[in-house]
Amino acid sequence: MWNPYYQGGWPNAGPSSSAGNSPVVPQPSIFGALPYASTPTSPGPPPTFMSFRFTTFNPTILDSTVVGPKAQAYFLSNTDTPSPGFTVVHNSANKPIIVIQWARHPVIEICDILSKRHTSKWLTLSPDKSFRTMSARGRTFVWVPEGQYISLYSSGLGAPQIYGRILRGEETVTLELTTEAIQVGLLEVCVAATLLLQCGRNID
Template identity: 30%
Template sequence: MSPSPFETWSATQRVSSNTALGAFGALPFQNPPDASVLVPFRMAEPNPSVANCDVVGPNNKLQFRVVTDPAMPGYTVLKAANDESLATIEWREPAKVEVRGLIPKQRASDFFKSSCDRRYRAMAIQSREYVLVSTGGTLLLYTAGSKSYEFLARTSQQAGSCTAELTQSAVSANLLQVCIVTILLLQNGRKFN
């Protein structure tokens, strides 16, 4: 059996989004827009990894911090600039995730369920359905719908650095926290199903 695209997310190969989306047959996926209309965020100054870093947005403005504190072994927390906890990953088996106000505490494998053919992951966030597609070194986030799939975000990694580019509607829906949690889960190297 070939590995899931999510198991090779850190691969350096580049695959076009049209190739990856072609795996879904004739589903009407919207092509990602030009990068100039996306809001960029990056995981800056990893120490020693993205499990301890700052997430900065346009103009290098701090959005929140990712903290894996040795005093709290087994937990990674996303914290706002005012130190308020926004999301938590509990690494003990089974790994659990929570994003305040968006995703109630649940198993990571339930948070982003793998499709039967392992070509995409499905997520439910506040009763809306989303699809996460891996294209080698890039993850694409779409709304799931019966008629079309609207592009919301793209995350990628290069040379140990991770970035997330979101549409304005995804930023307004607080999906940045979801994107960062997803990056952290996949960077950890565990299999979640």
């Protein structure tokens, strides 16, 4: 199935991608400074990341378990069960928090965070397919490919700040988030984004 990230030169976009793909560097935006692969983040010590691993694919990331610090299971993603055509993600309290409806134009909803909308309107692909913008918690962020990573940066004037990054391994996908990303409530948002960016399906 067509994957706009893979077609656009994005790394880790699906099973057929590889870490050796050359990143596509986005052009500047009139809406504010977007990060470049060579652009340093704000001065200071490097950010501290917390890792969340998508494991036990059955057979894809859309049916997987998300394991966080101390090997704790944080989320469980199921597709077509019990409802065909839907991916539902439950948290550790077994509460459904993310629902993706697969259709010609997929729809996503994140409980108490994101109202129901098309995935293409939430993770908006740039005209040159070099980055995606994402709105969450009243802020705008940018997903940008950087070598083997897909990194999440702040969007706006000033030096970009990194909030997270996605890395695909042989049998797992790792989402790394900064402590600030966790504090501002981006965990569920980034879990949803990781599923969409790594599932290999058309999300536009």
